[in-house]
Amino acid sequence: GNSVTQMEGPVTLSEEAFLTINCTYTATGYPSLFWYVQYPGEGLQLLLKATKADDKGSNKGFEATYRKETTSFHLEKGSVQVSDSAVYFCAPSNYNTDKLIFGTGTRLQVFP
């Protein structure tokens, strides 16, 4: 069945460090790919998305590229801030249904 694997957290970084959070998935067809972010005490909100191969999604300095050949959608940011501390979820969309497939999430902690 369809699934997604994210790197285990927590990821602990100093402010201005480079961030990568790996995400790989298995899915039939050509799913759309999403990164959601959850700040403490809040619901999930969309960070970025890509809907076809080689598309790059970007928002708030974060980027991720839809890599069909490696079935990956790794999240990157060149210089993290303390305010980026949150849990990040990679979520491919099931091609045949209305459902998203969520990973377990990766907690990011950024220290000054």
Place this chain on the structure above:
Amino acid sequence: NAGVTQTPKFQVLKTGQSMTLQCAQDMNHNSMYWYRQDPGMGLRLIYYSASEGTTDKGEVPNGYNVSRLNKREFSLRLESAAPSQTSVYFCASRRGTQQDTQYFGPGTRLTVL
């Protein structure tokens, strides 16, 4: 636009009690979802509704029922609460295609004693 709203924000129940979690969206979305979030488990889909008048089971439907009251509202009912249902519950909605963004409510934190 309020987006997706959920009530209540917090609830404490005793084992065996029943309750209904309410969810409403004002974005004219076709699809609506109920998830639960537990530590280390990510989000797990309980039930979803692809359109008004239809509902389908997700990964973890046991112990829950849902009602798609109209296009705006999708409620989740616990008929006889158990401690294993202690969790944070999120409602979400989506316009309807697999390219569309899913929008989440703020969540309901439920504790069953």
